[in-house]
Amino acid sequence: MDMPIRSYQKKLIDDLRLSLKHGHKNVLIQSPAGSGKSITMAELAKRITSNGERVLFVVHRRELVKQIKNTFSSWGVNMNLCEIYMVQTASRRLEKLMTPNYILVDEAHHSLAKTYKKIFNHFKNAHILGFTATPVRLSGKGFKDIYDDLVLGPKISWLIENHYLAPYTYYSVNLIDQTKLKKSSTGDYTHKSIENAGKNIVYGDVIQSYHKFANNTKAIIYSYSVHSCQQIAKEFNKNNIPAKEVDGKTKKEDRDKAMQDFRDGKIKILVNAELYGEGVDVPDCETVIMLRPTQSLSLFIQQSMRCMRYQPDKQAIIIDQVANYTRFGLPDMDRVWTLEDRAKHPQREGGSDGIAIKTCPNCFGVIMASYHKCPLCGYSFEAEFRKLAEDKRAELEKINLDAKEMRERKKKEQELLLRDPSTFTTFKEFAIYGKATGKKPGWAWHRAKAKGLIR
Structure with missing residues (x-):
């Protein structure tokens, strides 16, 4: 069944085909979070399998396998020529897989990991087509070891202006002691230092922020540990705001039910520690509350933009309780993407040393520093x-x-x-x-x- 794709999705595929035509074997495709990469990949897989060629699609999370299979099947991909696996499963079953003509990689900023390279090396003749919103790694290591070319999608600001992503309001009320944050060898903050920085958080302050900035909206909260998530959910429920906590050890059926209850409006608050990040589609999520400080631009983009899936008349709300915006700027700022190696912390291009932003002392909205009057509350500077x-x-x-x-x-x-x-x-x-x-x-x-x- 033929179904329409958006103009920018068509352009991405056309630019990819042109890159392959010019002799590039492996191509990395960047397109913002929420821009519909699953549909773009489904359309691409449909075209490939329609030509009788085989596709291996690898994802890095178990929850996404079923979601992608449903999307591909409904889009008309010939599933007899397309296999979809979690990367760990595919790397263990290499001898049993069909030899693909194309390997499609979801969240391809992970594709430098050993499990991915094992698959790529086994199928040396296959084209590798990677998709990601954020082609950047904390280590600063580039992607030229795998990819020959980079195809860029639309800017986030353009997607908002053209009603493909929801506009947002960004608030920041810092609840943690930033001086206690220490980096690990990976470049992100250690779990111990995050615990120390957040140990004096009063969860009632989180509820107060929710009431003040996002009252009665559906919110996903990203915290830094299972224990903190459990405590936050408990506090919301005590205040008669239905909430559930889910984590990696929660049974799959319980996680599925929690997500369905959230979609159905039976619960208002879904609390987790990085579980509902990459690839999770929750269009009716209106608010994100961040309680997990990070040095990872990928993590910041994925989490902050989780509430920006488009719906008519929707105004997304981002409540940053750990001052992540001081490290990265705002989600829709222009960023420079490249396959080359970079400085270890390229996110500083959009943080405190880049775009000038400030917090309104009256409403706590994060706004451009050039404003003489807060556009959110009217406060005059x-x-x-x-x-x-x-x-x-x-x-x-x-x-x-x-x-x-x-x-x-x-x-x-x-x-x-x-x-x-x-x-x-x-x-x-x-x-x-x-x-x-x-x-x-x-x-x-x-x-x-x-x-x-x-x-």
């Missing part, structure tokens, strides 16, 4: 701008401080040192932080200027 020259002059004039003033300044310095500079909203905060950390002269002025605090 003009008073701060007017005080800026006075604050700067006062700092220059006030040299001799008494003992009380010295104690107050020291206390202010200690408070600021616990914060990320991207959260500062006045020149004075930058000036105190810069002096306390030994920054070069002019650092505070340039950072305040970048945030739109100086005109």
Whole structure:
């Protein structure tokens, strides 16, 4: 049965075919989370099998196998010529698989792992076509060992403007001690340091944020441990907000029921630790609450955008309780994708050293730093701008401080040192932080200027 695909999905396939025509054997295809990669892959598999060629499709999560099989079957893929396996299963059954002409790889940013390479090396003559929203790894290692070319899909901002993704509002009320976060050898934060950073979280604060920013919406909460997820779900239920916790050890039938109850509206809150991330389709999820700090751009994009599946009149809500936006910027900012090796933390291109953003002190919305008035609540930053020259002059004039003033300044310095500079909203905060950390002269002025605090 012929079914239409979207114009940008057709363009992706056309660009892929052109790349193969130009002699590239293995191609990586980037397209944003929520842009319908499953349908794009189904259309591609349909065209391949219609030509009598064989497809091996590998996914990295067990839950996705059935979902992909249903999508492919309903789309008209010849399933006699298409095998779909979890990557671990495929790597153990290589001798029993049909020899594919094409290997399609879902969430292909994982495809440098040994299990994937084992499959690729076994079927050396097959074309490898990888699909991902985020062609980037924490290690900074590029993808040229596997892929010859990169095909880019539409930008997230374009998808929002053209009603393929839902617009969103982003709020941030930090609940953790960022200074306690420590990185592991993988580049992301250690579980122990995340536990330490979050041990003083009052789960009532999470509920308060939900009531304030997203009351009565369906929300998926990403936390950092099974125990924290269980406690959060318990707290929501105590407050008469139906919630369920699911994790990797939850029985499959119980996980399926929890997801169905969520879709049916029997529960409002689904709490998990990274279980409902890549590839999970929950179009009626309206809100995401992040309680898991990360250095992984892939994880941030997958989790933050889980609520942005399009529905008419839907306004997605992202509540960032761990200040992830200070590391990555906002989900729809433009990013540079490449097959080449990169710095270990390319996400900094969109974090505090890149696009200028700030948090409104009145509504906690995350907005562009250039705004003089918050577009969410109407709060005016003009008073701060007017005080800026006075604050700067006062700092220059006030040299001799008494003992009380010295104690107050020291206390202010200690408070600021616990914060990320991207959260500062006045020149004075930058000036105190810069002096306390030994920054070069002019650092505070340039950072305040970048945030739109100086005109």
